[in-house]
Amino acid sequence: MTARNREALALVPSALLLTAGLAAIFLRRDEFLSNESLVYGGVFLGLCLAAHLVIRWSAPNADPYIFPLVAVLACLGLVELYRIDESFAQAQARWFVIGLVMFAVTLASVRDLRWLQDNKYTIALASLVVLLLPRVPGIGQSTNGAYLSISVGPMSVQAAEFAKIGIVVFLAGYLRDTRQVLIHGGRRILGLSLPPLRHLGPLLVIWGTAMLMLIFIRDLGSSLMFFGAFLALLYVATGRLSYPLAGIGAFAAGAWFVGSRVGHVQDRVAAWRDPLDPELFNATGGSYQLAQSLFAQADGGLFGRGFGQAELGTMVDGDLVTTPLLPASQTDMIYALIVNETGLLGGAAILLAYLLIVQRGFRIASLARDPFHKLLATGLSAVFALQVFVIVGGVTKVIPLTGVTLPFMSYGGSSLMANFILLALLLRVSETARRPA
Amino acid sequence: MADVHALPLGDLVEPVSVALKFGIVGVLYLFLVWVARSSVTDLARVPMGATAPGVAEGTGLSGGGTGEPRLRVERAVGHNPGDEYDVGPGAVIGRGGQVDIRIDDPYASGRHARLVRQGMVVIVEDLSSTNGTFLNEEPLVGAQPLQIGDRIRIGDTEFTYLDD
Numbered sequence: 001m002t003a004r005n006r007e008a009l010a011l012v013p014s015a016l017l018l019t020a021g022l023a024a025i026f027l028r029r030d031e032f033l034s035n036e037s038l039v040y041g042g043v044f045l046g047l048c049l050a051a052h053l054v055i056r057w058s059a060p061n062a063d064p065y066i067f068p069l070v071a072v073l074a075c076l077g078l079v080e081l082y083r084i085d086e087s088f089a090q091a092q093a094r095w096f097v098i099g100l101v102m103f104a105v106t107l108a109s110v111r112d113l114r115w116l117q118d119n120k121y122t123i124a125l126a127s128l129v130v131l132l133l134p135r136v137p138g139i140g141q142s143t144n145g146a147y148l149s150i151s152v153g154p155m156s157v158q159a160a161e162f163a164k165i166g167i168v169v170f171l172a173g174y175l176r177d178t179r180q181v182l183i184h185g186g187r188r189i190l191g192l193s194l195p196p197l198r199h200l201g202p203l204l205v206i207w208g209t210a211m212l213m214l215i216f217i218r219d220l221g222s223s224l225m226f227f228g229a230f231l232a233l234l235y236v237a238t239g240r241l242s243y244p245l246a247g248i249g250a251f252a253a254g255a256w257f258v259g260s261r262v263g264h265v266q267d268r269v270a271a272w273r274d275p276l277d278p279e280l281f282n283a284t285g286g287s288y289q290l291a292q293s294l295f296a297q298a299d300g301g302l303f304g305r306g307f308g309q310a311e312l313g314t315m316v317d318g319d320l321v322t323t324p325l326l327p328a329s330q331t332d333m334i335y336a337l338i339v340n341e342t343g344l345l346g347g348a349a350i351l352l353a354y355l356l357i358v359q360r361g362f363r364i365a366s367l368a369r370d371p372f373h374k375l376l377a378t379g380l381s382a383v384f385a386l387q388v389f390v391i392v393g394g395v396t397k398v399i400p401l402t403g404v405t406l407p408f409m410s411y412g413g414s415s416l417m418a419n420f421i422l423l424a425l426l427l428r429v430s431e432t433a434r435r436p437a
Numbered sequence: 438m439a440d441v442h443a444l445p446l447g448d449l450v451e452p453v454s455v456a457l458k459f460g461i462v463g464v465l466y467l468f469l470v471w472v473a474r475s476s477v478t479d480l481a482r483v484p485m486g487a488t489a490p491g492v493a494e495g496t497g498l499s500g501g502g503t504g505e506p507r508l509r510v511e512r513a514v515g516h517n518p519g520d521e522y523d524v525g526p527g528a529v530i531g532r533g534g535q536v537d538i539r540i541d542d543p544y545a546s547g548r549h550a551r552l553v554r555q556g557m558v559v560i561v562e563d564l565s566s567t568n569g570t571f572l573n574e575e576p577l578v579g580a581q582p583l584q585i586g587d588r589i590r591i592g593d594t595e596f597t598y599l600d601d
Contacts, residue, residue, distance in 0.1 A: 010468070013464055013467075016464055020461045020464070023457060024458060024461070027450055028450075033453070065472050065475065065476060068472070069472060072465065072468060076465075177574070180572060180575060181575050303458070303462075304458065306454050306455060306457075306458045307457065307458060309454075342461070343462075346462055349466055349469060352469050352473075353465075356472055356473060356476065359476060363476070363479070363480070369601065371584045371585070371586065
């Protein structure tokens with residue numbers, strides 16, 4: 001079976017899951033099964049096959065497993081969003097279609113990644129501007145004390161989602177050119193051989209930017225995501241463990257400093273350390289959300305309560321649907337909701353799917369021959385993995401909870417579009433690497 | 438929807454619901470196991486150009502190609518941009534007579550730099566030239582493994598390393 005036929009076949013399970021998931025929810029709601037879920041499943045399969053045809057045409061040798069894995073995650077996300085509120089699923093379905101179009105356009109238009117490498121400084125500058133825009137009065141918006149989104153007319157754009165791709169492109173291009181100097185460093189200080197100041201400078205600037213992000217955007221999550229991807233790239237580019245180790249130390253020191261001084265970050269850390277403290281639990285912006293997330297996951301048990309059976313307590317507040325028992329269940333908490341409904345078994349499957357995507361991503365990097373492609377695939381996979389870690393880690397109380405989306409599942413157009421662009425770039429690298437000579 | 442065919446279930450709601458839940462998780466796991474298995478098979482296959490000699494040397498990245506290592510002229514007096522020179526087992530670049538790739542550059546020494554094939558990698562080293570060799574615009578120190586796309590500059594002469 002050729003790679004592309006394998007991919008087409010692998011899209012069938014996602015359509016099946018969508019059909020079955022919706023059927024389970026209809027059953028709970030209306031006590032009957034209808035062919036409506038079959039129609040939705042069919043439409044979903046049709047859309048995925050259309051995207052598959054674009055891949056077949058423009059990247060015939062690319063990795064065949066990543067896209068079906070993404071389709072499975074997206075369909076489970078749609079099912080859960082439908083379960084929270086039908087309007088979420090409808091909006092998300094529209095974003096999914098737009099995301100697929102962006103994916104197709106990126107895949108078809110970015111045929112040669114050299115263009116990205118040549119424009120890395122422009123891309124880096126644009127990304128930084130986008131990252132800082134949410135802080136500009138008038139267009140910026142603050143959500144729970146963090147400055148994460150830009151509002152353009154009726155739409156709101158999550159800055160970090162798009163900036164992460166630009167930053168990774170820049171770092172891959174930059175490290176591709178300077179890695180040799182970083183390996184054969186100059187002076188040795190305290191057993192650590194430091195690169196010449198001229199090259200250490202930009203690295204320090206990147207560290208400084210991550211710290212500034214913490215202070216200005218007040219978001220530990222995206223800052224961790226960016227800096228983590230940077231360290232992963234630095235390690236792959238130089239093969240020296242001392243860089244990431246020193247980087248982790250520097251980040252920890254900076255995070256501790258900021259965490260103990262910036263109010264918003266401080267609150268998050270306090271809520272994380274003791275979410276069940278009655279005082280924090282009842283405080284506004286306290287640990288209520290995190291504690292409820294933990295309860296929901298524990299309540300799910302091994303096998304879960306079943307689709308459509310999580311207690312959310314839907315409350316319609318004007319146009320905005322809120323779920324008082326699990327706040328932000330459509331975005332931050334979607335993982336907790338899935339664990340409540342499908343149990344540890346379902347949650348583990350989701351994580352496994354993410355793990356497989358990341359494994360395929362690193363596999364693409366290991367197959368790539370051009371160093372820039374190698375670094376780009378590594379960086380994109382790393383930033384994707386870290387995003388999943390930051391939000392799932394936050395929801396499960398491994399790290400302080402921050403508002404990062406769960407890629408391809410959370411409600412939100414920016415996240416879907418940005419991650420589809422990321423996926424298109426990965427497949428482009430894969431196509432270049434696997435194309436027979 | 439215009440023609441919804443509804444199947445009322447009555448008492449069967451609970452068992453069907455549970456069956457659907459386990460069915461969904463089952464299909465999900467079967468799919469993931471299938472992908473994981475194919476992925477492992479894929480790992481075992483020796484891929485083209487995946488041997489990464491640089492990794493063993495601790496340099497992390499490598500451009501170990503499979504094809505013929507060669508240098509493409511970017512700019513050089515007396516050469517046409519786009520011309521390609523095979524590196525073969527090795528090649529010496531310089532201004533003198535006893536070299537493989539002769540460049541007519543005022544900054545070049547007689548025997549300026551050397552490319553040597555070592556196993557899967559081609560390394561470049563400066564032959565104590567007067568004005569030095571630049572690899573990706575960095576002064577070349579010692580011997581460096583080359584990756585696809587690396588730029589080697591001597592004075593005003595520039596080559597790109599290719600290997601595919």
